[in-house]
Amino acid sequence: MNGAELVLKVLQQQGVNTIFGYPGGAIMPIYDAIYHSTVKHYLCRHEQGGAFSAIGYARASGKVGVCLATSGPGATNLITSLADALLDSVPLVAITGQVSQAVMGSDAFQEVDVLGLSLSVTKHSFMVRNVKDLAATLQEAFRLAQSGRPGPVLVDIPKDIQLAPAVEPEWPEYPAPRIATSLANAAKARELIANAKKPIAYIGGGVQMADALAQLQTFLAESVMPSVTTLKGMGSVARANPHYLGMLGMHGTQAANLAVQQCDLLICLGARFDDRVTGNLAKFAPGAKVIHVDIDPAEINKVRFADCAFIGDMKQILPAISATTQCEAWLAHCQQLKQQYGWRYDHPGERIFAPLMLKQLSDRMPDNSVVCCDVGQHQMWVAQHMRFNSPRNHLSSGGLGTMGFGLPAAIGAKLARPQDTVIAVSGDGSFMMNVQELGTIKRFRLPVKIVIVDNQRLGMVKQWQQLFFNERYSETDLSDNPDFVALAAAFAIPGHTITRKDEVESALDAMFTWPGPYLLHVRIDEKDNVWPLVPPGAANEDMLTETN
Amino acid sequence: MQHTLTITTSNEASVVERLLQVTRYRGYQLAGLELTPLTDRAGMQITLKVQSDKPITLLTNQLAKLYDVQHLVLASADVAVLRA
Ligand SMILES: Cc1ncc(C[n+]2csc(CCOP(=O)(O)OP(=O)(O)O)c2C)c(N)n1
Numbered sequence: 180m181n182g183a184e185l186v187l188k189v190l191q192q193q194g195v196n197t198i199f200g201y202p203g204g205a206i207m208p209i210y211d212a213i214y215h216s217t218v219k220h221y222l223c224r225h226e227q228g229g230a231f232s233a234i235g236y237a238r239a240s241g242k243v244g245v246c247l248a249t250s251g252p253g254a255t256n257l258i259t260s261l262a263d264a265l266l267d268s269v270p271l272v273a274i275t276g277q278v279s280q281a282v283m284g285s286d287a288f289q290e291v292d293v294l295g296l297s298l299s300v301t302k303h304s305f306m307v308r309n310v311k312d313l314a315a316t317l318q319e320a321f322r323l324a325q326s327g328r329p330g331p332v333l334v335d336i337p338k339d340i341q342l343a344p345a346v347e348p349e350w351p352e353y354p355a356p357r358i359a360t361s362l363a364n365a366a367k368a369r370e371l372i373a374n375a376k377k378p379i380a381y382i383g384g385g386v387q388m389a390d391a392l393a394q395l396q397t398f399l400a401e402s403v404m405p406s407v408t409t410l411k412g413m414g415s416v417a418r419a420n421p422h423y424l425g426m427l428g429m430h431g432t433q434a435a436n437l438a439v440q441q442c443d444l445l446i447c448l449g450a451r452f453d454d455r456v457t458g459n460l461a462k463f464a465p466g467a468k469v470i471h472v473d474i475d476p477a478e479i480n481k482v483r484f485a486d487c488a489f490i491g492d493m494k495q496i497l498p499a500i501s502a503t504t505q506c507e508a509w510l511a512h513c514q515q516l517k518q519q520y521g522w523r524y525d526h527p528g529e530r531i532f533a534p535l536m537l538k539q540l541s542d543r544m545p546d547n548s549v550v551c552c553d554v555g556q557h558q559m560w561v562a563q564h565m566r567f568n569s570p571r572n573h574l575s576s577g578g579l580g581t582m583g584f585g586l587p588a589a590i591g592a593k594l595a596r597p598q599d600t601v602i603a604v605s606g607d608g609s610f611m612m613n614v615q616e617l618g619t620i621k622r623f624r625l626p627v628k629i630v631i632v633d634n635q636r637l638g639m640v641k642q643w644q645q646l647f648f649n650e651r652y653s654e655t656d657l658s659d660n661p662d663f664v665a666l667a668a669a670f671a672i673p674g675h676t677i678t679r680k681d682e683v684e685s686a687l688d689a690m691f692t693w694p695g696p697y698l699l700h701v702r703i704d705e706k707d708n709v710w711p712l713v714p715p716g717a718a719n720e721d722m723l724t725e726t727n
Numbered sequence: 728m729q730h731t732l733t734i735t736t737s738n739e740a741s742v743v744e745r746l747l748q749v750t751r752y753r754g755y756q757l758a759g760l761e762l763t764p765l766t767d768r769a770g771m772q773i774t775l776k777v778q779s780d781k782p783i784t785l786l787t788n789q790l791a792k793l794y795d796v797q798h799l800v801l802a803s804a805d806v807a808v809l810r811a
Contacts, residue, residue, distance in 0.1 A: 294741055298748050303794040304741065323794065477788035 182310045183208035183341040187216040189317040199229035203249025206276025208341035224615035228587040230260030234269050235591025238574045243270045250277050251289030262300040264331035266578025270324040271331040279339040293335050302330030310343040328475040360491025362499045368487050369502035375444035377509045378404040384411030385449015387570040389493035401501040405513040407435040410577045414567030428456040429713045430559040433520035436719040438513045446470045452482035462718035529679045530704045534564045536683050541565035543687050548600040549592040553585035553609030555639040557632040559709045583612030589627045607633040607660050617670040620696050629698040634705040642708045667698040674698035730783045731802035734773040742795040755779040755786050
């Protein structure tokens with residue numbers, strides 16, 4: 180056995196059966212080992228796509244995503260995806276081939292200092308210098324990627340290590356990690372909750388990542404209060420909960436933003452006061468005391484001071500801070516906000532109104548479908564107008580906001596959950612950023628449904644130009660888009676274009692009925708914008724709406 | 728304000744880069760750096776001096792969670808100031 184074969188052994192031992200990657204010189208020994216391995220490798224068409232597929236796989240399944248790339252250009256192509264995984268706390272192990280140690284540091288062919296390059300976009304990066312350390316380093320990478328706050332870990336393996344003779348190590352039994360959790364502040368938190376007149380729960384992606392969705396529903400049933408979620412937290416609150424107000428932040432619902440601005444107690448669960456959430460920080464929830472629960476100590480007091488903080492396991496903390504609330508008037512007030520500012524889907528004219536189309540998509544998609552988004556207006560419309568019953572079913576690039584995420588993430592999600600319907604909702608700009616992954620869909624005949632919301636613009640940028648740059652539409656016109664249906668056809672993927680409202684329902688039905696991959700090209704009016712919107716620098720109560 | 732951190736790290740080649748990268752990215756200015764390898768290549772003892780108006784805990788929290796950082800203490804003078 181050589182080092183490369185040992186890499187595959189470790190993957191198997193970690194329970195990995197699906198990996199994504201692209202071969203090249205410095206990683207050829209590992210690809211040679213893949214040739215004989217039972218671990219299934221999915222050839223992507225660009226390393227960024229492969230890593231996004233690994234991220235989609237991880238986010239849809241809760242397992243670690245694994246991607247491979249060769250040295251130099253292969254590894255540099257991973258960087259965007261590593262950053263995406265870091266900012267969205269996705270457990271990812273990236274394995275890169277490196278030139279042999281004998282030539283390392285000599286500007287050898289396809290040599291790049293990947294370790295140095297990756298430092299600021301990974302949780303940790305390893306370089307293996309001795310084949311004796313190979314198995315333990317990889318195991319440590321898997322442990323680290325999942326432990327505490329999950330994140331991407333890179334392992335750079337020089338080619339000589341891959342080729343060196345290796346022996347199968349004893350596989351140590353790792354005890355399940357124990358998360359240090361202090362409940363010392365529990366009584367204080369319960370008191371804050373019991374005495375609050377206007378409490379609200381602000382829920383991020385961390386609750387689901389802590390596997391604490393059940394504890395969250397119990398908490399919200401015992402400590403009855405309104406709740407809002409971040410982009411990554413969407414789907415955390417059970418649909419039946421009447422006090423859920425939707426997403427907060429820049430494109431959040433008016434009810435969610437107004438309620439958070441007015442609350443006197445903000446219970447932040449697995450979220451991090453991102454600037455897209457808070458708007459003008461100094462004016463964010465100005466009258467609120469804060470209870471902050473997170474697994475990462477560095478998030479506490481980073482952006483907003485916490486009056487009461489908990490670091491550790493959400494599953495243990497939520498039951499410990501539950502207290503009966505007395506806030507009938509507040510609940511009624513929030514209910515009224517929700518009614519007053521409900522979405523409206525009446526829209527003049529024959530053209531397709533994306534919010535309505537996405538609501539129709541949401542109503543029609545099978546239970547437990549996974550929706551993977553790209554970035555822009557369509558992403559915000561998905562968050563606003565589609566409903567999810569778990570954050571695992573809504574994969575959106577939140578922290579990094581990476582165009583090109585949707586299509587490859589959908590590939591990963593489909594491989595993680597072959598029984599569930601997977602839909603990629605993309606914009607005409609974003610779709611072109613990883614369009615080469617249609618080749619991956621073709622090769623593996625993956626029945627992914629693709630919906631392109633085509634406004635022939637870089638819509639979100641165009642909206643800002645319209646609102647904040649005096650309608651100077653610099654470089655946001657895409658009216659020379661390719662024929663998307665013909666493009667799909669080149670990859671043996673059938674498709675259809677619709678332009679009118681009355682075509683939507685039958686087109687969605689046709690897409691879902693078709694057994695294989697399918698591309699639905701939806702032409703919309705380029706003038707449609709995302710509302711409401713908190714302008715940069717404004718407080719969250721100062722939302723712009725279509726009419727003002 | 729200047730702060731002195733005493734950090735024990737593992738012996739990974741990239742550890743100093745990581746510390747400096749986090750220090751720079753989080754907005755703290757480097758005011759001094761001293762490294763002493765521990766015996767038997769067990770790791771390094773690093774004294775890091777930084778300057779910033781931001782609370783030092785924002786940096787120490789980020790440094791403390793680095794994989795290579797085994798131990799981190801803030802010089803007692805700083806802790807006294809923090810408590811004041
Ligand atoms: C890789 C990358 N480059 C640039 C941006 C900046 N950006 C954010 S939204 C957007 C426009 C997206 O256009 P499209 O995919 O057509 O979606 P739309 O907003 O029109 O729905 C751009 C360019 C980004 N988020 N990611």
